Amino acid sequence: xxxxxxxxxxxxxxxxxxxxxxxxxxxxxxxxxxxxxxxxxxxxxxxxxxxxxxxxxxxxxxxxxxxxxxxxxxxxxx
Amino acid sequence: xxxxxxxxxxxxxxxxxxxxxxxxxxxxxxxxxxxxxxxxxxxxxxxxxxxxxxxxxxxxxxxxxxxxxxxxxxxxxxxxxxxxxxxxxxxxxxxxxxxxxxxxxxxxxxxxxxxxxxxxxxxxxxxxxxxxxx
Numbered sequence: 082x083x084x085x086x087x088x089x090x091x092x093x094x095x096x097x098x099x100x101x102x103x104x105x106x107x108x109x110x111x112x113x114x115x116x117x118x119x120x121x122x123x124x125x126x127x128x129x130x131x132x133x134x135x136x137x138x139x140x141x142x143x144x145x146x147x148x149x150x151x152x153x154x155x156x157x158x159x
Numbered sequence: 160x161x162x163x164x165x166x167x168x169x170x171x172x173x174x175x176x177x178x179x180x181x182x183x184x185x186x187x188x189x190x191x192x193x194x195x196x197x198x199x200x201x202x203x204x205x206x207x208x209x210x211x212x213x214x215x216x217x218x219x220x221x222x223x224x225x226x227x228x229x230x231x232x233x234x235x236x237x238x239x240x241x242x243x244x245x246x247x248x249x250x251x252x253x254x255x256x257x258x259x260x261x262x263x264x265x266x267x268x269x270x271x272x273x274x275x276x277x278x279x280x281x282x283x284x285x286x287x288x289x290x291x292x293x
Contacts, residue, residue, distance in 0.1 A: 129249045130231075134231070153248050
């Protein structure tokens, strides 16, 4: 089973959202249920779902290759 | 993969015809995933009627369909009045803030607490017939 690398996920989100505060946590310890807490000015004015879409787009590859099974997202505007 | 056009049509129809529609893994009586279970619990707490579609029998094709319709490919997905509200995180946040109750036209006390999810009391959902690709 391919397991997502937390640091890589964090880096991918940071790359897509320069300046964002990003925290990626493994919720279960099993590597497949992750949580990303992202705080970014790029979220300003966007609906929650569009904020989530931005984060998901950043890590789309990891969704596609199956290494992320579930990603909980919490977004914030600074 | 391109979405199956017939399935896409059925999904669009379901979204149109149900003011509140949940695409979930399993059924409201028997959710097969923790996130789906939590969304069901929120809807039950609101006490509203909703349609529920079990995506498991057609998981990959449905991901393609919702990918095209809403640019969203994971489940659960909650649609209200024809629009994707989001998955479990967003639903819970909006429930806690009172926004979700507002969207579906329900009165809610100022500080809504997330429902306990140990016991799900059915009553409200109309099980939409299973989607089929002929």
